[in-house]
Amino acid sequence: MKTTIELVLEPEQYFIEKRLRQAVAREIKINDSDINHIQVLRRSIDSRRSKIKYHVTAEVYTHSDKYKKVERCGDYKNVEHSDQVIIVGAGPAGMFAALRALELGLRPIIVERGKCVRDRKFDIARLAKEGMVNENSNWCFGEGGAGTFSDGKLYTRSTKRGNVGYVIDRLIEHGADENIAIDAHAHIGTDRLSDIITRIRKTIEDHGGAYYFDNRVTDLILDGDKVIGVKTSGGNTFEGCAVILATGHSARDIYELFDRKGWAIEAKPFAMGVRVEHPQSLINSIQYHSEDYSQFLPPAAYSLVTQVNGHGVFSFCMCPGGIIVPAATASEQQVVNGMSNSRRNSPYANSGIAVTVDIKDVPQYSKHGALALLRFQQDVEKDMFKAAGYSLKAPSQRLNDFCNGRESKRLNRSSYIAGCTTAPLHQLLPDFVVSSLQQGFRDFGNKMKGFYTESANILAVESRTSSPVRIPRNDDYEHIQLHNLYPCGEGAGYAGGITSSAMDGINCVEAIARKMGRLQ
Numbered sequence: 001m002k003t004t005i006e007l008v009l010e011p012e013q014y015f016i017e018k019r020l021r022q023a024v025a026r027e028i029k030i031n032d033s034d035i036n037h038i039q040v041l042r043r044s045i046d047s048r049r050s051k052i053k054y055h056v057t058a059e060v061y062t063h064s065d066k067y068k069k070v071e072r073c074g075d076y077k078n079v080e081h082s083d084q085v086i087i088v089g090a091g092p093a094g095m096f097a098a099l100r101a102l103e104l105g106l107r108p109i110i111v112e113r114g115k116c117v118r119d120r121k122f123d124i125a126r127l128a129k130e131g132m133v134n135e136n137s138n139w140c141f142g143e144g145g146a147g148t149f150s151d152g153k154l155y156t157r158s159t160k161r162g163n164v165g166y167v168i169d170r171l172i173e174h175g176a177d178e179n180i181a182i183d184a185h186a187h188i189g190t191d192r193l194s195d196i197i198t199r200i201r202k203t204i205e206d207h208g209g210a211y212y213f214d215n216r217v218t219d220l221i222l223d224g225d226k227v228i229g230v231k232t233s234g235g236n237t238f239e240g241c242a243v244i245l246a247t248g249h250s251a252r253d254i255y256e257l258f259d260r261k262g263w264a265i266e267a268k269p270f271a272m273g274v275r276v277e278h279p280q281s282l283i284n285s286i287q288y289h290s291e292d293y294s295q296f297l298p299p300a301a302y303s304l305v306t307q308v309n310g311h312g313v314f315s316f317c318m319c320p321g322g323i324i325v326p327a328a329t330a331s332e333q334q335v336v337n338g339m340s341n342s343r344r345n346s347p348y349a350n351s352g353i354a355v356t357v358d359i360k361d362v363p364q365y366s367k368h369g370a371l372a373l374l375r376f377q378q379d380v381e382k383d384m385f386k387a388a389g390y391s392l393k394a395p396s397q398r399l400n401d402f403c404n405g406r407e408s409k410r411l412n413r414s415s416y417i418a419g420c421t422t423a424p425l426h427q428l429l430p431d432f433v434v435s436s437l438q439q440g441f442r443d444f445g446n447k448m449k450g451f452y453t454e455s456a457n458i459l460a461v462e463s464r465t466s467s468p469v470r471i472p473r474n475d476d477y478e479h480i481q482l483h484n485l486y487p488c489g490e491g492a493g494y495a496g497g498i499t500s501s502a503m504d505g506i507n508c509v510e511a512i513a514r515k516m517g518r519l520q
């Protein structure tokens with residue numbers, strides 16, 4: 001017999017197999033020797049009360065009923081001689097568009113400005129050590145896009161925009177831990193992601209798709225108002241029946257190209273702020289209500305949101321046991337972001353704390369039209385670079401000093417790999433960002449006692465939260481003006497995060513297949 005049950009368990013009860021079997025047997029009133037297999041479908045941690053619990057949904061196979069392992073393999077065709085789809089950008093949106101293209105019988109040609117993961121690692125190492133940003137190979141650009149050296153959190157709120165399960169299955173197929181299918185807040189970690197991304201490339205190439213690294217797209221090839229291909233900085237051209245433009249939120253040259261050519265783009269609200277860093281032990285003790293929490297619990301996370309004078313202030317990309325990284329994509333920019341490895345074992349907890357930014361907040365930039373918020377973002381990043389003495393060091397302040405408007409004489413230790421330098425961020429960041437953050441941090445301190453503390457640093461600037469520009473498309477995912485062009489993923493302004501960008505890639509290639517009559 002197969003029975004689906006829901007249980008609320010102590011962490012030890014969940015992780016010690018004997019105790020789990022006993023709890024399940026008690027719940028369905030059988031002997032634990034009658035249980036063949038317990039298949040957990042979903043698990044989440046409930047830390048609202050003093051005793052932390054796991055909420056678990058599971059299928060229990062008893063007596064003669066046997067569990068059959070779910071196969072998670074894509075149905076890929078050999079597409080070597082099929083119609084070509086040009087995919088610009090090898091981030092989550094581009095990679096998942098390519099994988100789905102194989103299933104739909106279309107040949108994905110991926111054109112990527114950066115390098116393959118293995119070579120990209122050298123540029124990332126150099127970036128931290130020498131403070132030099134390679135404009136085509138950095139924390140955001142290169143194989144896997146901004147998702148490669150990320151935290152690899154897979155949680156998304158955009159569940160209605162596509163098939164999350166498909167993305168999870170493809171990641172497991174290429175080497176991710178099966179637990180990502182059951183965790184409410186699934187996480188992969190940067191150490192695992194690079195191998196997964198390399199395996200996805202192998203699947204694509206083995207089935208007749210192709211990657212072209214070191215090829216920065218600089219223009220579209222048009223036939224009237226139809227896009228038939230792309231040109232790259234090295235003089236290469238790639239043509240196909242459609243172009244998916246999945247260049248991410250940091251491909252500023254693409255926005256500039258559209259602006260110069262008069263192709264439709266729009267300013268899009270985004271968010272800006274700082275990255276706050278606490279000792280992980282402090283966040284654990286706040287969230288788990290005791291310093292003596294169970295060894296079975298992962299490093300604690302948090303998610304915070306408040307409203308200050310019409311601005312949303314919220315935590316963003318929280319990385320328990322993570323580190324802070326320099327995410328600039330060109331020289332003279334200062335940008336921070338966070339990541340972690342699969343074990344989340346650094347002694348720090350960091351999170352972006354961002355304030356929503358709309359064009360009405362920066363009317364002095366409206367003269368830049370669709371690029372207004374991009375120009376604002378660029379100016380703040382440049383100011384922060386100056387504040388750090390023209391280096392990749394992060395201008396930083398203690399959290400309570402920032403909120404009380406005083407300079408920090410000393411900073412706490414930080415994970416930030418390019419180093420911190422003390423700076424009066426309360427004077428240097430835009431006024432509305434400062435006042436919203438100051439009140440926001442106080443509100444968060446009321447919600448999470450101990451969060452507002454001198455033991456935390458803030459580092460500037462968390463500016464690449466989402467795209468400040470949208471490349472508008474119609475209901476069939478095509479650009480509103482240029483036919484056969486599919487603006488896709490975070491850079492087009494239609495997704496945010498790994499999973500939603502991957503789903504958007506799938507949606508775009510399915511729209512192409514529908515237009516070609518290959519899909520209903």
Ligand SMILES: Cc1cc2nc3c(=O)[nH]c(=O)nc-3n(C[C@H](O)[C@H](O)[C@H](O)COP(=O)(O)OP(=O)(O)OC[C@H]3O[C@@H](n4cnc5c(N)ncnc54)[C@H](O)[C@@H]3O)c2cc1C
Binds near residue numbers: 091147
């Ligand atoms: C440090 C860090 C940590 C993060 N952690 C998480 C996380 O834990 N969970 C999560 O959901 N999200 C996380 N994110 C965000 C996530 O990575 C992005 O939302 C996601 O990668 C967006 O996918 P995308 O494919 O739309 O764009 P991108 O990943 O940005 O990929 C765009 C690709 O296009 C290429 N490209 C750009 N311009 C050109 C051009 N002109 N020609 C050719 N190629 C070009 C780039 O090199 C890049 O490879 C993190 C981001 C960073 C930087």
